[in-house]
Amino acid sequence: MRAEHTPTAASPSTPASADGPDTFIRLEGATVVRSGARVLDSVSTAIGEGEFVAVIGPNGSGKSTLMRAMIGILPLAEGRAWIHGDPVRHRAAHDCIGYVPQTSAGIGNIAATAREAVSAGLLNSRSLFLRRDRRRVDEALDTVGISHLADRPITDMSGGQRQRVMIARALIRRPQVLLLDEPFTGVDASSQEQIAELIGDLNAGGTTVIVVLHETGPLRSLLTRAILLEQGRIVHDGPVPDRLPHDPADDHHVDPIIEECIGQEFTP
Known part of the structure; x- marks a missing residue:
């Protein structure tokens, strides 16, 4: 059952989470450069325990870049990033992180069962697969509701089932922060609702959630905070604005909302 979420209070112009003992992820002046262009430009923010944060913006605004910079997948040209107080370059910083990349749909071409794909989440951190690890795999599959699909090839799964496999893979290390x-992407409307409920339940259980979205969809009512990006810069970091894109048929789009946030016309 989906748990109720109460939005956190914050000023629209400042991060909802102050840097402190409960801060999980912090960026200070984070800049990522590609082909001479600053795709992430001097971004500073902090995300704390129990938050459910959406990173939203038009295509090319730097949403995925920001998420990858948060966890050290992309190196910073300038600035610093910490996970639970440790610099992202430290191995210990990654122990509390679960990450579901945007390319999850690509696992449909992998010749592996759900159990094998989830098990690989542990093998990323060590070379041996221990007996107790099988129990953890079973627990992760049960958490996302696909225990009955443990031995099914991923090639025979729907988009929603594949996404659950990837979430289970991220959960296998029992992360304190889950990034999606x-x-x-590639998930039908019914499965989107089910996955949203799963993510909401994880957050209600204490897991901090950070999710990159182009439109809020079924997660809209669960979000406690929104970070809006435009051309690699944060233009809003605080309570979820009343007007946000909900689904492709919605008349509200990201671009005019960002115009309101920055007080100027948005030019793609």
Whole structure:
């Protein structure tokens, strides 16, 4: 059952989470440069325990870049990043992180069962697979509701089932923070609702959630905070604005909302 979420209070112009003992992820002046262009430009923010944060913006605004910079997948040209107080370059910083990349749909071409794909989440951190690890795999599959699909090849699964496999893979290390990049890509509407409920339950259980979205969809009512990006810069970091894109048929789009946030016309 989906748990109720109460939005956190914050000023629209400042991060909802102050840097302190409960801060999980912090960026200070984070800049990522590609081909001479600053795709992430001097971004500073902090995300704390129990938050459910959406990173939203138009295509090319730097949403995925920001998420990857948060966890050290992309190196910073300038600035610093910490996970639970440790610099992202330290191995210890990654122990509390679960990451579901945007390319989850690509696992449909992998010749592996759900159990094998989830098990690989542990093998990323060590070379041996221990007996107790099988129990953890079973627990992760049960958490996302696909225990009955444990031995099914991923090639025979729907988009929603594959996404659950990837979430289970991220959960296998029992993360304190779960990051998901466009989790509804290639997933039908019914499965989106189910996955949203799963993510909401994880957050209600204490897991901090950071999700990259182009439109809020079924997660809209669960979000406690929104970070809006435009051309690699944060233009809003605080309570979820009343007007946010909800689904492709909605008349509200990201671009005019960002115009309101920055007080100027948005030019793609």
